[in-house]
Amino acid sequence: MNKNQKSVIIEAVKNNRLQEVETLLKQGIDVDVQNEHRQSLLLTATHEGYFEMAKLLVFYGADVNKQDEQLDSPFLYAGASGQTEFVKLFLTHGARFDVFNRYNGTALIPACERGHVETVKVLTQTSGFPINHVNRLGWTALMEAVILGNGSEKYQQIVTILVNAGCDIDIADKNGVTPLQHARSLKYDKIVKILENAGH
DSSP, rough: OOOHHHHHHHHEEEEEEEEHHHHHHHOOOOOTBOOTTBBBBOOOHHTTTTTHHHHHHHHHHHOTTTTOOOOHHHHHHHHHHHHHHHHHHHHTTTSSSOOOOOTTOSSSHHHTTTTTTTHHHHHHHHHEEEEEEETTTTHHHHHHHHTTTTHHHHHHHHHHHHHHOOOOOTTTOOOOOHHHHHHTTTTHHHHHHHHHTTTT
């Protein structure tokens, strides 16, 4: 594949030109080519929210775990940005749970932090997903939902989903403070109640 072909397919994906991309892939262009920031075609499609393009690329074998220079992969980015349909697609096309973002986190942790309820539901219901994974900050998905959320209804829902999925509510941060203790100090009364009930 020459440099020109590479730039042509990158441009075609970026502009959501499905037929052109399919033609190029049929001609044997590598489906996992990356741009100057090491973003794959599939990551570009995910960034842009081009679902049909993403489906086409995975059909041709695109790697859903290929990371760019910021350590984002299509799967990790879809989780963090709450693109649930992309998450589902990537789960059925080889999403790995041991490939982590730049914070050494999973797709679930930023989904919880940002309040993406539907994405959290899908990931916590996925067999084998590491819901108790601790990132570089020393925080689990539950911890991020409590500390970086705002205690509102969607964060209450996320805490409930995590608890129902069997997350360990006692994993403390690096200072030994538990999610329940954080919820109390933040005065998130409804989250406090959910966690207290889970502890019984």
